[in-house]
Amino acid sequence: MKRRHFLGLMGAAGVSLTTGVTAKAASSADVAGLPNAGGVLFDASRCIGCRKCEAACNQVNELPKPAKPFDDLTVMDTARRTDAKSYTVVNKYVPKPGENPVFRKIQCNHCMEPACASACFVKAFKKSETGAVVYDASVCVGCRYCMVACPFNIPAYEYDKAFTPRVMKCTLCQPRLLEGKLPGCVEACPKEALQFGKRRELINIAWDRVSGNPDKYVQHVYGEHEMGGTSWLYIAPKPSFAALGMDEGLGTTSAPELTSGALAAVPAVAGIWPVLLTGIYAITKRKDKIAEEEKKAAVEAAIAKASADAEAKLAEELEKAEVAGKRRIEVEVKKALEAAAKEQEGGEDA
Amino acid sequence: MSTEHTKNGSLFTPFNIVAGIILAAGLVVTVMRFTMGLGSVTNLSDNNPWGIWIGFDLLCGVALAAGGYTTSAACYIFGFKRFHAAVRPAILTAFLGYALVVFALNYDVGRPWRLPYPIFYQQGTTSILFEVGLCVFIYLTVLFLEYLPAAFEWKGGFDKYRSILVKLTMVLTIFGVILSTLHQSSLGALYLIVPSKLHPLWYTPYLPVMFFMSSMFAGLSMVVFEGTLSHKYFHHKMDEDYNANYLDLQFAFAKGAAWIMAGYLAMKLLGLSMDNRWHYLFTGYGAWWLLEVVGFVVLPCYCYAVGYRDRNIGLVRLAAPWTVIGIMLNRFDVSLIAFNWQLPSAERYFPSLGEIIISLFVVTIGVLVFKFIVTRMPIFYAHPAYKDSSH
Numbered sequence: 148m149k150r151r152h153f154l155g156l157m158g159a160a161g162v163s164l165t166t167g168v169t170a171k172a173a174s175s176a177d178v179a180g181l182p183n184a185g186g187v188l189f190d191a192s193r194c195i196g197c198r199k200c201e202a203a204c205n206q207v208n209e210l211p212k213p214a215k216p217f218d219d220l221t222v223m224d225t226a227r228r229t230d231a232k233s234y235t236v237v238n239k240y241v242p243k244p245g246e247n248p249v250f251r252k253i254q255c256n257h258c259m260e261p262a263c264a265s266a267c268f269v270k271a272f273k274k275s276e277t278g279a280v281v282y283d284a285s286v287c288v289g290c291r292y293c294m295v296a297c298p299f300n301i302p303a304y305e306y307d308k309a310f311t312p313r314v315m316k317c318t319l320c321q322p323r324l325l326e327g328k329l330p331g332c333v334e335a336c337p338k339e340a341l342q343f344g345k346r347r348e349l350i351n352i353a354w355d356r357v358s359g360n361p362d363k364y365v366q367h368v369y370g371e372h373e374m375g376g377t378s379w380l381y382i383a384p385k386p387s388f389a390a391l392g393m394d395e396g397l398g399t400t401s402a403p404e405l406t407s408g409a410l411a412a413v414p415a416v417a418g419i420w421p422v423l424l425t426g427i428y429a430i431t432k433r434k435d436k437i438a439e440e441e442k443k444a445a446v447e448a449a450i451a452k453a454s455a456d457a458e459a460k461l462a463e464e465l466e467k468a469e470v471a472g473k474r475r476i477e478v479e480v481k482k483a484l485e486a487a488a489k490e491q492e493g494g495e496d497a
Numbered sequence: 498m499s500t501e502h503t504k505n506g507s508l509f510t511p512f513n514i515v516a517g518i519i520l521a522a523g524l525v526v527t528v529m530r531f532t533m534g535l536g537s538v539t540n541l542s543d544n545n546p547w548g549i550w551i552g553f554d555l556l557c558g559v560a561l562a563a564g565g566y567t568t569s570a571a572c573y574i575f576g577f578k579r580f581h582a583a584v585r586p587a588i589l590t591a592f593l594g595y596a597l598v599v600f601a602l603n604y605d606v607g608r609p610w611r612l613p614y615p616i617f618y619q620q621g622t623t624s625i626l627f628e629v630g631l632c633v634f635i636y637l638t639v640l641f642l643e644y645l646p647a648a649f650e651w652k653g654g655f656d657k658y659r660s661i662l663v664k665l666t667m668v669l670t671i672f673g674v675i676l677s678t679l680h681q682s683s684l685g686a687l688y689l690i691v692p693s694k695l696h697p698l699w700y701t702p703y704l705p706v707m708f709f710m711s712s713m714f715a716g717l718s719m720v721v722f723e724g725t726l727s728h729k730y731f732h733h734k735m736d737e738d739y740n741a742n743y744l745d746l747q748f749a750f751a752k753g754a755a756w757i758m759a760g761y762l763a764m765k766l767l768g769l770s771m772d773n774r775w776h777y778l779f780t781g782y783g784a785w786w787l788l789e790v791v792g793f794v795v796l797p798c799y800c801y802a803v804g805y806r807d808r809n810i811g812l813v814r815l816a817a818p819w820t821v822i823g824i825m826l827n828r829f830d831v832s833l834i835a836f837n838w839q840l841p842s843a844e845r846y847f848p849s850l851g852e853i854i855i856s857l858f859v860v861t862i863g864v865l866v867f868k869f870i871v872t873r874m875p876i877f878y879a880h881p882a883y884k885d886s887s888h
Binding site: 228230262265266268269286287290291295300303304305306308309311312396397405410412413416417420421424425427431435 | 532535536537539541543544546573575576605606607608611612615623624625626628671678682687689691693694
């Protein structure tokens with residue numbers, strides 16, 4: 148593969164991985180400004196724990212009949228949470244032994260920027276313009292990450308169904324809202340502990356009531372800012388929301404914000420890694436090449452030096468040989484001369 | 498597992514008997530799971546929607562399969578060419594690991610036949626889980642392509658395709674590193690959305706970085722550990738090239754793991770400092786955190802470092818499974834033990850027998866398939882016909 152092709156491929160991969168993230172940035176901005184989103188204000192000081200809201204919810208959502216009837220108030224002696232058969236439950240809290248109990252209704256809070264919708268990998272959850280966070284069972288895979296993500300522990304699962312298990316949670320009675328009706332629980336409440344309206348108006352009503360009775364109410368509207376704000380709003384008598392089993396430490400950061408940093412790192416990783424890795428690869432390769440070249444050069448130098456040495460030695464040897472040869476010739480000549488001289492002497496003698 | 502040479506002996510070896518029992522029990526639970534629903538075999542609840550099928554099968558499975566990208570990157574990108582013979586076993590382990598992660602997910606999700614939906618039908622791009630799913634899906638494909646040459650060599654007659662894949666080695670390796678970086682870190686990022694549910698000692702904005710860093714030394718440790726085991730049971734399958742560099746590789750990986758673990762430790766401490774969470778160390782969860790960090794990061798890291806310095810292979814081989822257990826402990830802490838820490842103990846999760854059986858079932862399938870492949874295909878040795886090839 149040519150380097151150019153390779154880089155092109157990597158570039159394409161990088162770009163394709165970033166597209167998902169741009170889509171994300173747009174979606175969280177859309178949700179924040181739903182000006183006409185509806186909501187419900189729950190006033191814990193008005194709730195008498197009659198469970199009529201539970202009964203109404205069960206009826207309008209056609210949920211299975213509970214084991215104990217709704218007028219059995221002993222059910223509230225143990226703390227409950229929402230489950231696959233009940234979208235809403237009322238729990239009883241006794242701040243101090245002997246004091247009057249306080250009640251709190253639990254259901255989906257219909258977050259302005261829902262954790263479940265942000266966490267869902269098939270977009271099965273949607274914050275609709277009515278304010279309701281609605282669920283589409285027809286695409287749900289059943290991974291249950293929405294249940295992990297929900298800071299209020301609301302979504303429940305039909306663990307007993309083998310083929311069509313669904314996530315179950317309050318819909319804010321979306322079908323009824325679209326028909327112009329009130330949510331079932333709000334309509335059933337005999338004490339006006341529940342009030343339906345536009346969220347921004349409910350916030351004003353809540354603050355009027357709370358600041359008008361500073362001795363009675365905790366000076367806080369729960370849900371105005373928690374987890375980026377929720378469509379359900381709560382006001383409670385003193386001493387605290389924690390006395391009603393509500394988490395006061397959730398903070399104001401919305402769920403999508405908690406993960407946006409990690410998602411934003413995706414294009415960075417997809418962009419930087421190929422460059423860095425091919426760079427490292429190129430450096431390693433170049434180092435190898437340089438090492439190879441140096442080795443070759445060293446070998447050549449060694450060979451050159453060896454041959455030079457050999458030549459010098461040869462020359463020296465030759466010279467030596469020449470000297471020796473000369474000397475030998477001289478000796479031979481001398482010997483011959485001597486022999487000739489002797490012969491001459493002998494001739495003269497004879 | 499001590500009796501591997503079944504061909505001349507009975508089929509009823511201790512290994513086969515245990516594996517057979519687990520497979521049979523797993524099949525029974527499988528039938529129950531898919532005919533009566535999750536509730537019939539698991540202890541999952543509305544407060545505890547994720548159990549060990551996520552905490553062990555997914556989180557540990559993916560972390561421990563990190564040997565694939567670490568080894569191939571070391572060999573092909575960082576220039577450790579002499580570890581070439583270790584790439585194939587690492588790729589095979591990773592491929593089987595990821596394949597089994599996906600297989601196990603079919604048990605956990607409510608409607609597994611819809612698993613392709615988030616990728617092909619309706620993409621939830623705001624979800625960290627979407628990123629995990631997409632990367633795991635693509636990476637499984639990459640690993641399959643990286644593994645394929647071994648299968649081609651075994652079967653023969655696919656030389657054309659094999660040589661195309663071999664030419665793609667560098668591209669696949671780089672893809673592997675990118676995808677692994679993304680999804681290993683994203684598994685940690687899954688928990689960024691639950692600051693109120695995860696104990697502050699484990700919840701930190703660095704979760705993604707920590708998951709990625711720990712996947713690196715998890716991968717290196719698994720290669721050392723798997724190599725040690727394979728040497729014991731598949732020694733007859735290994736060629737000279739593999740054996741010649743085997744010790745060097747274990748030492749080099751020990752050194753690498755020690756350095757990364759030291760960096761990881763610094764990251765862990767930084768996480769505590771950033772949000773000033775030191776006081777939590779003096780609680781029960783603090784003691785547990787210290788057990789995880791000192792007992793299963795600091796000590797094995799020290800073991801690796803000393804083992805490398807003294808050329809003591811025994812220490813290195815001790816540190817490897819130790820680190821692997823530490824990684825599993827960390828993933829269990831984040832997903833199960835420190836998760837929902839504020840709930841009363843009666844509402845906390847403990848795995849059911851059915852869940853444990855399925856997890857064992859999945860691991861057993863992995864071991865059996867690994868055994869099947871390495872005893873047949875050129876994994877621990879270079880195929881004679883392709884010996885000079887660079888793959």
